[in-house]
Amino acid sequence: MNPAPSSAADTLHDMIGIGFGPSNIALAIALDEHARQQGALDVLFLDKQADYRWHGNTLVSQSELQISFLKDLVSLRDPTSPYSFVNYLHKQGRLVDFINLGTFYPCRMEYNDYLRWVAAHFADRCRYGEQAIAVEPQVNAGQVEHLRVVSLDAQGRQQVRRTRSVVVSAGGTPKFPQPFAHLRDEPRVFHHSHYLERMAQQPCVQGKPMRIAIIGGGQSAAEAFIDLNDGFTSVQVDMILRGSSLKPADDSPFVNDIFSPAFTDLIFGQESAERERFIREYHNTNYSVVDLALIERIYGILYRQKVSGQHRHAVRCLCAVDAATASAQGIDLSLRDTATGATETRRYDAVILATGYERQAHRQLLESVEPYLNEYQVGRDYRIQAAPGFNAAVYMQGFCQASHGLSDTLLSVLPIRAEEIAASLYAFIGRQGLPATSVGTEALLAS
Numbered sequence: 001m002n003p004a005p006s007s008a009a010d011t012l013h014d015m016i017g018i019g020f021g022p023s024n025i026a027l028a029i030a031l032d033e034h035a036r037q038q039g040a041l042d043v044l045f046l047d048k049q050a051d052y053r054w055h056g057n058t059l060v061s062q063s064e065l066q067i068s069f070l071k072d073l074v075s076l077r078d079p080t081s082p083y084s085f086v087n088y089l090h091k092q093g094r095l096v097d098f099i100n101l102g103t104f105y106p107c108r109m110e111y112n113d114y115l116r117w118v119a120a121h122f123a124d125r126c127r128y129g130e131q132a133i134a135v136e137p138q139v140n141a142g143q144v145e146h147l148r149v150v151s152l153d154a155q156g157r158q159q160v161r162r163t164r165s166v167v168v169s170a171g172g173t174p175k176f177p178q179p180f181a182h183l184r185d186e187p188r189v190f191h192h193s194h195y196l197e198r199m200a201q202q203p204c205v206q207g208k209p210m211r212i213a214i215i216g217g218g219q220s221a222a223e224a225f226i227d228l229n230d231g232f233t234s235v236q237v238d239m240i241l242r243g244s245s246l247k248p249a250d251d252s253p254f255v256n257d258i259f260s261p262a263f264t265d266l267i268f269g270q271e272s273a274e275r276e277r278f279i280r281e282y283h284n285t286n287y288s289v290v291d292l293a294l295i296e297r298i299y300g301i302l303y304r305q306k307v308s309g310q311h312r313h314a315v316r317c318l319c320a321v322d323a324a325t326a327s328a329q330g331i332d333l334s335l336r337d338t339a340t341g342a343t344e345t346r347r348y349d350a351v352i353l354a355t356g357y358e359r360q361a362h363r364q365l366l367e368s369v370e371p372y373l374n375e376y377q378v379g380r381d382y383r384i385q386a387a388p389g390f391n392a393a394v395y396m397q398g399f400c401q402a403s404h405g406l407s408d409t410l411l412s413v414l415p416i417r418a419e420e421i422a423a424s425l426y427a428f429i430g431r432q433g434l435p436a437t438s439v440g441t442e443a444l445l446a447s
């Protein structure tokens, strides 16, 4: 690690946002609106990507947004905002064509372009290619006065910045299941979050035959299955899932009410056991489920195989991967039928882990300030509750599902959440030294 040639340590920012994905882009817009009424705060966002892309390696041509475009970065709060998806379409000269498509669900490539278009308006307050690695307390006379955000740029140079507050919106971390843990550096085994770049290196790009296993039975697994079927005629795919079938995502209208802003209040107002019950009850809106249209496509592909007698792909349900080993010949998976207990070993040329994401990045980033935080309990304003004497503010977006409900990791309530955090931040900055949601925990720990 090399220190940066010049240090920004002298500047005291009002807020540093970690990550510049949809959550913090929405916050940048909300802060901009406040700035016009209340004066600008000194804010800076850091994103580790060299150039912003929304889950860029998953943008296969057939993937679609799984939420109405009306739930863009602003419209729920202010449909007249210049940062709406409709205005983006208008500025691109595609509004009429989009209307003619007759859909609420643009392709994800287009939504990525929309997010990039909005992000570009805030380029002056974002540093790309900088990965935040730690948030540290700056202690004076037993009080945490400010925070230090330590980051590394692409050359490994360290930068330290001081700030009154931090908003952690770093997104999910790809899940690598235990049987594959020792294969992290194996180029033939990769997580779906790297799909496009890793597929571009596979022999099937040159038309060579390949057997590929997709592990998982959710939306990403289904999208990869369709992409491999459509794009690589030399590939034979096995989709391997523990579940007994591919299940559809419930996006029926009454159920969709749980993604309304009002539902956040309802969830937050419950005891933790009741919150957990709600989240379990509606798990099938988002986790290990697939869009019905995609399920029907996959079923159709398998049915046509039966008609032709050419069995190219398979969906292997009730199937657990107990072990994986790599050799020059391929990746051997030890598979177990969870219904019968029967085991077999199958060899593949590549394995795609469509195994989802963990929400743990905040714990790593905030490790140094964790002793001051009340076990990451957040207030309604997404601010982590802290010990008295912790005079900085730490907010989180995307790590509050347990307290704020299933919308928290999605795009569902971005405009409302951004406004709630912006209002809380303005109140906090206006009341330095009187934290908005400090709790009566034990006295401030010595640093």
Ligand SMILES: Cc1cc2nc3c(=O)[nH]c(=O)nc-3n(C[C@H](O)[C@H](O)[C@H](O)COP(=O)(O)OP(=O)(O)OC[C@H]3O[C@@H](n4cnc5c(N)ncnc54)[C@H](O)[C@@H]3O)c2cc1C
Pocket (backbone or CB within 6 Å): 018, 019, 020, 021, 022, 023, 024, 046, 047, 048, 049, 053, 054, 055, 058, 064, 065, 066, 067, 130, 131, 132, 133, 169, 170, 171, 172, 220, 361, 397, 398, 409, 410, 411, 412
């Ligand atoms: C493939 C895929 C498709 C999805 N589709 C939908 C959908 O259709 N509808 C929906 O509602 N939700 C969808 N989601 C859920 C997704 O979480 C949200 O859409 C949205 O991306 C959340 O925004 P975010 O800003 O909180 O997190 P992210 O979009 O994950 O953004 C986090 C940003 O933080 C940056 N970052 C991470 N760590 C650091 C660090 N240490 N330092 C600096 N920068 C860092 C990353 O580079 C990234 O740009 C999808 C998720 C995936 C993976």
